[in-house]
Amino acid sequence: MRIAVLGTGMVGRALAGRLAELGHDVVVGTRDPAATMDRTEPDRAGTPPYREWQEQHPDVRLVPSPEAGVHAELLVNATAGTASVEALTGAGVGERAGLVVLDVANPLVFTDDGPALSIANTDSLAETLQRAFPRARVVKSLNTMTAQVMVDPARVPGQHVVFVAGDDAEAKATVSGLLGEMGWGDGRVVDLGGLAAARGTEGFLLLWLSIAQAYGTFDLNIAVHLP
Amino acid sequence: MRIAVLGTGMVGRALAGRLAELGHDVVVGTRDPAATMDRTEPDRAGTPPYREWQEQHPDVRLVPSPEAGVHAELLVNATAGTASVEALTGAGVGERAGLVVLDVANPLVFTDDGPALSIANTDSLAETLQRAFPRARVVKSLNTMTAQVMVDPARVPGQHVVFVAGDDAEAKATVSGLLGEMGWGDGRVVDLGGLAAARGTEGFLLLWLSIAQAYGTFDLNIAVHLP
Secondary structure: OEEEEEOOOHHHHHHHHHHHHOOOEEEEEEOOHHHHHHOOOOOOOOOOOHHHHHHHOOOOEEEEHHHHHHHOOEEEEOOOHHHHHHHHHHOOHHHOOOOEEEEOOOOEEEEOOEEEEOOOOOOOHHHHHHHHOOOOEEEEEOOOOOHHHHHOHHHOOOOOOEEEEEOOHHHHHHHHHHHHHOOOOOOOEEEOOOHHHHHHHHHHHHHHHHHHHHHOOOOOEEEEEOO | OEEEEEOOOHHHHHHHHHHHHOOOEEEEEEOOHHHHHHOOOOOOOOOOOHHHHHHHOOOOEEEEHHHHHHHOOEEEEOOOHHHHHHHHHHOOHHHOOOOEEEEOOOOEEEEOOEEEEOOOOOOOHHHHHHHHOOOOEEEEEOOOOOHHHHHOHHHOOOOOOEEEEEOOHHHHHHHHHHHHHOOOOOOOEEEOOOHHHHHHHHHHHHHHHHHHHHHOOOOOEEEEEOO
């Protein structure tokens, strides 16, 4: 599949690298590829410069956002949630009727009073994107875990899960297929129904951050136990 | 321990019955005990009348809220989240310096656009109670699962978990002790730190509702998996 990943951070890199490894034709889209490649210092979050990752992944091309939008049969939103509408607009998502948008982002903001969501409770980032790009088919998934677990569920033992939510069944099936290729098989993909369920999976971010703090690692995931 | 449970619904009954069974001196507090005992029909949620439960639990006395407040060494808030401040005020919690309040409630509301929280994201019910009753010691726990699982974790297999959050270490230890008595031992009690972590456990409600819908049952809980 021709896949465009928007976002050059850890999440975008992890997904782009893994999807390319699986044989997909992957580009990473960003506003200014030259500026991204020119950086030689880690960013504020400590993420190493993109050029180092690029050297190890010559099969993944870094392209301007509009080119990424044209390339995409499926577009992955791995940008910061607070910048996602602008980023997808820049990639021309508004003009791509039927495009599957896999939204893995969270609308996380840091306040003086701790982490919070810029959209929450009665709305979600995923629904905001769907409203902004009504001709796209937005599917929310993978946003409940850290990047390394997204692309390699086997690194965490046991039958832990990934959620999908979206209003278009075919788009959800496409995303579930990709999840299966990345190792999310055997009943691990939990379909939560329509896109409004993203309110729950995005809202989980605050609990996830607390759990990660309690255990001292982001390298974890949740499982659902039933009698 | 002398325990008062505020709330006569399924959650209050489950906790009161279980804590009494464990040997604690338990009362259930409500605004108008006579009115509660007079009801002969199930409520809107289909909960059977309280008198039926009362007949099966003669060791648990139903008392007016102020009497429950006086009785309590530990008070369990099992009222509807939207009514909790008023209920705790009625029980005189404001006058009980040092009282441990185990808050198991969620500020759930049903809107035309689905379930939502009346307090969320940058605040929580638990913090609202702590601000309303600054001399109490509020501990948030058990609000991430259905009543039957709260009081009998063994009904769900595996190492699933319960979260605790609170600003007072001693109060959290008291609550963790009670959780242990109810079957939450062996590393299943996950301490998320201060009471602000209740934003995460209350926010989990929306995801929990979606998960329950996906599996067709509320009889479930989550586990945390680590490498």
